[in-house]
Amino acid sequence: MTEFDFSRQRRLLSAGDYRRVFDKADYKVSDQHLLILARQVKTNPTAPPVSRLGLVIAKKHVKHAVDRNRIKRIARETFRTQEPAFEPAVDIVILARKGLGDLDNAALHKVIGKQWRRLQKKLRQSS
Numbered sequence: 382m383t384e385f386d387f388s389r390q391r392r393l394l395s396a397g398d399y400r401r402v403f404d405k406a407d408y409k410v411s412d413q414h415l416l417i418l419a420r421q422v423k424t425n426p427t428a429p430p431v432s433r434l435g436l437v438i439a440k441k442h443v444k445h446a447v448d449r450n451r452i453k454r455i456a457r458e459t460f461r462t463q464e465p466a467f468e469p470a471v472d473i474v475i476l477a478r479k480g481l482g483d484l485d486n487a488a489l490h491k492v493i494g495k496q497w498r499r500l501q502k503k504l505r506q507s508s
Contacts, residue, residue, distance in 0.1 A: 393435030430470030448482035
């Protein structure tokens, strides 16, 4: 199952990585419960481009740590299964909105999955 790992290569790690997505997001997909921002990755001739994920699950919007961790786990899981479909490669930031922590796992999968499909549709339209 190594193809579905979540290595450092697939994560936004530094504040600068997040800032680039926040400042110049090429794509925005929103819902009542979450906002997804994405920015195309510049191509590197030596390495194939890889989509990366960053999560912003604020305590202000999701009070309990258990719920924040559950949201992060499900977001990463859905990203790993969807990631090969992100063409061209993008840096993605998911921001939680109020009420996301109140959803059960099935509803959370459904909401995040729907937003991934909307983002993929926008990516296909722009290519």
